[in-house]
Amino acid sequence: xxxxxxxxAPPNMxxxxxxxxxxxxxxxxxxxxxTEEDGEKSRREAEHAAYERxxxxxxxxxxxxxxxxxxxxxxxxxxxVESLRQAVPKVIQETERxxxxxxxxxxxxxxxxxxxxxxxxxxxxxxxxxxxxxxxxVTLFLNPDDLALLRKHQSPILQGLPESGSVKxxxxxxxxxxxxxxxxxxxTLDTRRETKLQQLREAVA
Numbered sequence: 287x288x289x290x291x292x293x294x295a296p297p298n299m300x301x302x303x304x305x306x307x308x309x310x311x312x313x314x315x316x317x318x319x320x321t322e323e324d325g326e327k328s329r330r331e332a333e334h335a336a337y338e339r340x341x342x343x344x345x346x347x348x349x350x351x352x353x354x355x356x357x358x359x360x361x362x363x364x365x366x367v368e369s370l371r372q373a374v375p376k377v378i379q380e381t382e383r384x385x386x387x388x389x390x391x392x393x394x395x396x397x398x399x400x401x402x403x404x405x406x407x408x409x410x411x412x413x414x415x416x417x418x419x420x421x422x423x424v425t426l427f428l429n430p431d432d433l434a435l436l437r438k439h440q441s442p443i444l445q446g447l448p449e450s451g452s453v454k455x456x457x458x459x460x461x462x463x464x465x466x467x468x469x470x471x472x473x474t475l476d477t478r479r480e481t482k483l484q485q486l487r488e489a490v491a
Contacts, residue, residue, distance in 0.1 A: 386490045390483060402463045404439040407432040411443055414468040414477045415450045423451040427458040427467040 400406070411426060418424060428436075433455055436444055446453040461467055465478030 383490075387487075390487055390490075393483070400464075402432065402435070404435050404441055406464055407436055407466075408441055408443045410464060410466050410477060412447065414466050414475055415447055415453070417475055417477075418450065418468060418470055419472065421451050422470045422472065423453075425454045425456060425469045427456050427461050427469070429461045429463045429465075430457040430459060432461075432463055432466075433457045 407428065411428075414426065415424060434457075436455075444455060458467070462478050462480060465476075465481070468475040468477065
């Protein structure tokens with residue numbers, strides 16, 4: 287048995303079409319005509335769905351961007367920490383060297399500014415003889431002004447010291463004030479102030 291269904295044409299159409307089904311139709315529901323209100327509702331729902339998709343995509347993109355920036359900041363932080371870790375020992379070493387140089391320069395200026403008296407020259411002579419072999423014959427070269435100062439004060443050191451052999455004093459302009467050169471048959475001992483400062487600089491270099 288064939289089913290014949292007359293489908294009325296829409297109002298704006300002037301024809302109709304006959305559809306022939308070979309089997310009876312079941313579960314057929316007639317859809318209510320779409321009203322303007324239904325269309326507006328569908329449009330709002332579509333807009334809302336599009337908005338939600340856009341918001342979700344934006345949040346995901348922002349999250350990925352923040353994670354990327356966080357990774358960059360972490361890498362930058364680690365780089366800075368590593369640079370500081372490597373730089374700190376070098377800075378400390380350079381600072382210590384600068385402080386040493388400053389201390390030596392300050393000491394040099396202070397020593398250079400000290401007045402030279404007979405006691406100062408006598409101390410330099412005793413220091414030099416104290417570093418020589420006991421009983422060795424010594425020739426001491428002093429600055430002419432220092433030697434004149436000892437003679438002016440009739441310093442007993444001009445007669446020699448018990449721990450040394452015969453001592454001979456010679457004036458030499460090559461010796462700066464406050465120091466001396468001690469010469470023996472074993473060599474020459476330099477106790478000039480500038481020599482001591484240079485040795486100190488080399489020791490802390």
